Amino acid sequence: MKVIHGGITAPIGFKANGLFCGIKRSKKKDLTLIVSDKPCDAVGAFTANQVQASCVVVNKENLRDGQAQAVIANSGNANCMTGESGFENTRAMAAVAARLLKIRKKDVMVASTGVIGKPLPIKKILAAVPELVKGLNRKGGEAAAAGILTTDRLSKEIAVEFFVGGRRVRVGAIAKGAGMIHPQMTVKSATKAPADPRHATMLCFVTTDAAITPAALRDALARAVDKTFNTITIDGDMSTNDMVLVLANGMAQNRRIAEKTKEFRLFSRALETIFLFLAKQMVRDAEGATKFVEVNVKNAGSREDARRVARSVASSNLFKCALFGSDPNWGRIAAAAGYADAHVDPWKLQIFLGKELVSKKGGRVMKQAVVLNRIFAQKNIKVTLDLGLGKYGATAYTCDLSTSYVRINSAYRT
Amino acid sequence: MKVIHGGITAPIGFKANGLFCGIKRSKKKDLTLIVSDKPCDAVGAFTANQVQASCVVVNKENLRDGQAQAVIANSGNANCMTGESGFENTRAMAAVAARLLKIRKKDVMVASTGVIGKPLPIKKILAAVPELVKGLNRKGGEAAAAGILTTDRLSKEIAVEFFVGGRRVRVGAIAKGAGMIHPQMTVKSATKAPADPRHATMLCFVTTDAAITPAALRDALARAVDKTFNTITIDGDMSTNDMVLVLANGMAQNRRIAEKTKEFRLFSRALETIFLFLAKQMVRDAEGATKFVEVNVKNAGSREDARRVARSVASSNLFKCALFGSDPNWGRIAAAAGYADAHVDPWKLQIFLGKELVSKKGGRVMKQAVVLNRIFAQKNIKVTLDLGLGKYGATAYTCDLSTSYVRINSAYRT
Numbered sequence: 001m002k003v004i005h006g007g008i009t010a011p012i013g014f015k016a017n018g019l020f021c022g023i024k025r026s027k028k029k030d031l032t033l034i035v036s037d038k039p040c041d042a043v044g045a046f047t048a049n050q051v052q053a054s055c056v057v058v059n060k061e062n063l064r065d066g067q068a069q070a071v072i073a074n075s076g077n078a079n080c081m082t083g084e085s086g087f088e089n090t091r092a093m094a095a096v097a098a099r100l101l102k103i104r105k106k107d108v109m110v111a112s113t114g115v116i117g118k119p120l121p122i123k124k125i126l127a128a129v130p131e132l133v134k135g136l137n138r139k140g141g142e143a144a145a146a147g148i149l150t151t152d153r154l155s156k157e158i159a160v161e162f163f164v165g166g167r168r169v170r171v172g173a174i175a176k177g178a179g180m181i182h183p184q185m186t187v188k189s190a191t192k193a194p195a196d197p198r199h200a201t202m203l204c205f206v207t208t209d210a211a212i213t214p215a216a217l218r219d220a221l222a223r224a225v226d227k228t229f230n231t232i233t234i235d236g237d238m239s240t241n242d243m244v245l246v247l248a249n250g251m252a253q254n255r256r257i258a259e260k261t262k263e264f265r266l267f268s269r270a271l272e273t274i275f276l277f278l279a280k281q282m283v284r285d286a287e288g289a290t291k292f293v294e295v296n297v298k299n300a301g302s303r304e305d306a307r308r309v310a311r312s313v314a315s316s317n318l319f320k321c322a323l324f325g326s327d328p329n330w331g332r333i334a335a336a337a338g339y340a341d342a343h344v345d346p347w348k349l350q351i352f353l354g355k356e357l358v359s360k361k362g363g364r365v366m367k368q369a370v371v372l373n374r375i376f377a378q379k380n381i382k383v384t385l386d387l388g389l390g391k392y393g394a395t396a397y398t399c400d401l402s403t404s405y406v407r408i409n410s411a412y413r414t
Numbered sequence: 415m416k417v418i419h420g421g422i423t424a425p426i427g428f429k430a431n432g433l434f435c436g437i438k439r440s441k442k443k444d445l446t447l448i449v450s451d452k453p454c455d456a457v458g459a460f461t462a463n464q465v466q467a468s469c470v471v472v473n474k475e476n477l478r479d480g481q482a483q484a485v486i487a488n489s490g491n492a493n494c495m496t497g498e499s500g501f502e503n504t505r506a507m508a509a510v511a512a513r514l515l516k517i518r519k520k521d522v523m524v525a526s527t528g529v530i531g532k533p534l535p536i537k538k539i540l541a542a543v544p545e546l547v548k549g550l551n552r553k554g555g556e557a558a559a560a561g562i563l564t565t566d567r568l569s570k571e572i573a574v575e576f577f578v579g580g581r582r583v584r585v586g587a588i589a590k591g592a593g594m595i596h597p598q599m600t601v602k603s604a605t606k607a608p609a610d611p612r613h614a615t616m617l618c619f620v621t622t623d624a625a626i627t628p629a630a631l632r633d634a635l636a637r638a639v640d641k642t643f644n645t646i647t648i649d650g651d652m653s654t655n656d657m658v659l660v661l662a663n664g665m666a667q668n669r670r671i672a673e674k675t676k677e678f679r680l681f682s683r684a685l686e687t688i689f690l691f692l693a694k695q696m697v698r699d700a701e702g703a704t705k706f707v708e709v710n711v712k713n714a715g716s717r718e719d720a721r722r723v724a725r726s727v728a729s730s731n732l733f734k735c736a737l738f739g740s741d742p743n744w745g746r747i748a749a750a751a752g753y754a755d756a757h758v759d760p761w762k763l764q765i766f767l768g769k770e771l772v773s774k775k776g777g778r779v780m781k782q783a784v785v786l787n788r789i790f791a792q793k794n795i796k797v798t799l800d801l802g803l804g805k806y807g808a809t810a811y812t813c814d815l816s817t818s819y820v821r822i823n824s825a826y827r828t
Binding site for chain 2: 048049050051052078080081082083084085086115116117118119179180182184235236237238239240315316317318321322324325327329330331332334335336337338339343344345346349359361362363364401402403405406407408409410411
């Protein structure tokens with residue numbers, strides 16, 4: 001597998017476009033369209049929040065048949081907690097795109113991100129779709145990546161290729177997310193989902209020309225999301241709009257990838273690589289962030305315990321303030337481990353800042369302050385907790401909590 | 415019941431003192447002693463964090479017999495994650511106080527608050543105890559209240575009195591807490607507690623001259639803590655040192671208060687009143703706080719669901735940044751309700767900012783921006799979520815997340 005140039009238009013048969021339709025005051029791009037030449041096997045992962053944007057609810061319904069062919073997405077407004085009319089607007093976005101693209105309405109996925117509770121300026125969106133469709137092209141991945149950004153400073157895209165039985169297969173993706181990031185996405189058939197509220201969010205759209213069975217696609221997505229996006233946190237706030245969509249059009253003409261095969265492992269690894277890259281980019285690009293932090297938990301009693309401890313530490317406001325201040329205050333790490341809903345024994349716990357062991361046997365290990373200060377002054381910081389209780393591990397990614405984060409989010413709507 | 419002047423020395427038979435022993439760089443008081451003339455029935459509530467300071471572990475052991483007579487407490491150092499020597503230091507504090515007071519070692523409770531993982535400057539503490547004991551007096555409540563503060567800007571004390579069968583009974587208390595505040599304290603006999611890590615914390619020491627049975631005292635404490643301290647959050651970080659201690663010396667000579675009596679309800683109400691006052695003071699005095707916020711949840715399907723939703727909203731960083739910015743961004747409230755581990759149906763949810771209904775039926779209720787802005791610009795803000803699912807309610811208290819909070823906690827140790 002190798003990383004190649006481009007994003008969602010790198011795989012065969014995908015076109016994309018992005019433009020400004022009038023939602024964002026900044027006049028930056030705020031509408032994106034991705035289309036496949038042929039109908040795709042498709043699957044999605046959606047937020048576990050009980051308050052879900054209409055696009056989440058509608059996509060789940062429309063994905064029941066495992067088919068999709070396009071994605072239309074707006075930024076600057078989450079179209080969440082917007083009542084029945086929010087649902088109508090979601091359906092209207094799909095309908096106008098479908099009509100102009102001459103495909104089925106239910107094969108158009110919809111995504112929104114931005115402020116919650118404010119009516120979507122649907123007229124501006126609908127009026128812009130013809131131009132959006134007209135501008136679709138094989139080099140439109142970059143514009144599409146820009147059209148979904150909110151507080152992100154950087155565009156996020158990647159593509160990889162690998163070979164399946166001599167056939168070249170490509171997978172491309174774009175993503176956004178810088179705040180209201182604490183995803184917990186699940187890949188399930190549409191259940192009796194509740195409905196609808198607001199904000200920044202993580203979105204990720206994946207295109208591939210691989211031929212792959214629906215079951216394999218679903219399985220690969222579920223595993224990859226769990227190992228990547230579900231391990232990051234920026235502010236502990238789970239969004240109402242988090243969504244990952246994968247569209248596979250089979251145009252690489254490889255032998256269809258099925259579960260439990262070598263090819264499936266290849267495809268899964270590609271998805272994981274892409275997601276991990278994008279997940280880390282979100283954390284690096286997080287609102288106000290000055291540090292990128294990896295929290296590793298080792299030797300936990302169970303995998304779930306490992307995840308919970310990693311996420312508890314990665315979510316601790318006090319730990320994250322210490323990171324911002326470059327203060328190697330490991331006591332806050334121990335405290336956050338101790339209040340995780342997981343088994344932790346402080347007498348067995350070992351804490352490492354970078355490679356330096358700073359705590360064991362319920363106490364500190366003397367280190368020169370200058371050494372620890374140097375570690376915490378870096379842009380990239382690794383913290384490791386060895387729980388000494390079992391054999392399971394997990395990693396969480398986070399950033400510091402800065403005065404800028406507070407400033408950005410205290411004036412989000414103004 | 416009426417509120418009277420004073421704090422822990424208001425009840426008969428209690429003396430107290432507080433002084434500077436050399437821990438705090440600011441040279442403010444950092445050592446406190448409270449003593450009863452007679453042995454007391456005593457009970458404590460302690461942090462649910464698995465990483466617990468040695469004082470928490472040792473007090474639990476020593477409270478097994480339900481007896482105590484004194485409390486010695488230092489601020490500026492949590493004596494947590496300080497290994498075996500931390501335990502020795504806790505015991506040494508109790509031992510020297512016991513010797514000078516001529517009481518049993520195991521009847522001296524110990525408390526610490528401050529930085530985690532740093533050895534306690536035990537010599538300074540032990541050297542100061544003789545002067546601390548010498549200065550004990552009936553008017554020492556104020557000095558004692560000052561001796562336990564860390565980042566608190568204000569001293570926290572209160573006393574009330576009421577009558578039990580013609581006998582005047584008094585209850586007094588002091589408390590501290592401004593950061594690392596997300597208490598979840600339990601009143602249980604010492605279980606196989608884990609041990610030991612670091613930081614700010616909430617402490618509350620209660621004195622009373624009431625005669626009350628151990629079972630009644632325990633029951634009253636458990637209920638009152640649950641309704642008050644366990645409903646506040648400042649930063650979501652549960653401390654390793656949270657502790658509430660109640661000492662009842664019976665010197666009011668009332669008929670001993672037993673459970674399920676009118677007198678028990680009176681005593682319970684007194685404790686609740688005191689705790690709620692102190693809990694609210696902590697939130698008002700929270701690190702960097704500019705707003706005091708009450709989150710009310712109504713009509714939840716269960717009491718636990720009501721608590722979880724209230725606490726989820728009160729803990730949301732995005733909601734708290736909006737409070738700081740006086741931005742009436744109710745979508746963040748809906749999102750935080752939706753990710754609570756409790757049943758929430760967005761179509762049934764109603765959200766009120768102050769008395770203004772801003773959201774119902776999964777959408778917004780139009781209000782003039784100027785009206786909502788005025789509500790969020792106030793110092794005291796009430797937010798109500800009517801879940802429309804049942805009959806249970808709960809309240810959580812919180813503050814905003816400000817740039818000052820981040821500044822204070824990014825330079826805590828320097």
